[in-house]
Amino acid sequence: MEKKEFQELYQLWLQGKMTGKEWALFQKAVTDVKNDLVLDGLIEADLNSNEFNSVLSDQELNLAYQRVLEKVDVKPLKLKVNHFFTNAKKWQMAAVASVLIVLSIGLWIYNAGPGTGKSGTNKNSYSANDIAPGGNKATLTLANGKTITLSDAKSGVVIDAGKLSYNDGSPLNDDLTGDVKDELMEINTPKGGQYELTLPDGSKIWLNAASTLKFPKTFSGQPGRTVELSGEAYFEVAKDKLHPFRVKSAGQEVEVLGTHFNVNAYRDEAHIKTTLLEGKVKVNDAAILSPNEEAVVAGGKIKINQVNAQEAVAWKNGEFMFNDEQLGIIMRKIARWYDLEIRYQDENMQTQLFGGTITKFGNVSDVLRMLELTGGVHFKIEGRRIIVNR
Incomplete structure (x- = not known):
């Protein structure tokens, strides 16, 4: 990356005006050792400006500095600052700036609407009522109606040749002997739950919270492979x-x-969204998607958008990732x-509209503070x- 382009991205970062694409470029640039001297120079120049020094009071700076050290669990000398600052305040500001930029402490924030730019949240204001994140939770209902509570110490279940096992190879105490062949099985994740499923054909499916997937115990003897989804899931088919894979949802079918x-x-969202990462899919026998395209279905109409597909699967990768997203949608994901x-x-x-990226495995207060x-x-x-x- 050219020095001028890096400087422009840095200024956008300071101003909180980055798009998702610009943020991705900036993340990559700041982790490239070739840009170390340029980055250090930009930070030092800002620290020497009166405008930058007036942003935080001494008390606010000390608090920010301590929070940075607590968050990343490192000593000041390990921070990515090559210049030695004799002034204590300037050193602290360099440490805060460097950790925020280089490590990003797990988040990026901007607000597309009006705001004061300050938060009155005290670090301990949520401590008494904080809520822990979700985890591996699901139930599996067999075709004969029997329901199994899957282990929260495991991350996935495998359906293979009439046998049930977890994805680490350990067996379940139940099997599919005597199951009704033509009836569908069903896996359900509650609010606060997620789980992985491997189907008999080897396809892997990751279910997000509050989701249901219905599927046959075998695809043998069937012209295609059809499953039914309510909620959200990521598929690796x-x-x-000879046997197309179909995902049916209310008002949509993906082949x-x-x-x-x-x-x-x-069901509580206004649209059904199908986002492609690899290969090709056909939506409602009409629109064909290519990678980094998203079909948005509402009222029987389909709209195709160019997107960053990684945003759609951030949940599977352990993150909340919002990019110009309405607060109502964000809060439903959190809920x-x-x-x-809510x-x-x-x-x-x-x-x-808000944007940000943060791990989903912290307490809810971490997301709210962001x-x-x-x-x-x-x-x-x-x-x-x-x-x-407000």
């Missing part, structure tokens, strides 16, 4: 040109031969994963309910 894609078909309900003091807030840093929204936790206000 085993190739079989594939062998590919990687994500389907978001929650599903942390198994809680209340708004002003319903109009749901259309406000959103609050924009200054455009505040939260209060009451039991398993989050109150959203």
Whole structure:
């Protein structure tokens, strides 16, 4: 990357005006050792400016510095700052800036709407009512009606030749002997749950929270491979040109031969979204997607968008990733994963746009603090309910 381009991205980062594509470029650039001297020079130049030094009070800076050290668990001398700063405040500011940029401490934030840019959240304000993240939770209902609670110490279940096992090879105490051949099996994840499923043909499916997948115990003797989805799932379909794989959702059918894609078909969302990562899929026997394209289905109509497909599968990779996303959609994702309900003091807030990236395996307070840093929204936790206000 040219020095000028890197400097422009750095300024956009400071101003909080990055697009998702620009953020991806910036992340890659700051981890390239070739840009170390340029980055250090930009940080030092900002630290020497009166404008930058007036951004934080001494008290605010000390708090930010301590939070950075707690978050990344490193000593100051290990930070990515090559210049020696004799002034203690300047050193702390360099440390904070460097960790925020280079390590990103797991998040990137911007607010597309108006805001003060400050958050009144105290670090300990959520501690008494904090909510832990979801985990591996699911039930498997056999074709004969028997329901099995799958182990939360495992991450996935395998259906193979009439046998059941976990994806680490350990067996379940149940099998499919005597199951009704023509009846569908069903795997369900609750709010706060996720699970992986391997089908008899070798296809792998990752279910997000509050999702249901119905499927036969075998595809043998069937003209195709058809499953039914409610909720969200990521698919890695085993190739079989003679037996197309179909995913049915309310108002949509996706047909594939062998590919990687994500389907978001929650009933409380206005659209069904199918995002392609690899291969090709056909949606509703009309639109054919290529990688990094997304079909949005609503009211029987299909719209195709160019997207960053990694955003659609961030949930599978352990992250929340929002890019110009409405607060209402963001909070529904949070509610599903942390198994809680949302209340708004002003319903109009749901259309406000936010962006950010953060691990989904922290407590809910971590995600709420990220959103609050924009200054455009505040939260209060009451039991398993989050109150959203300005």
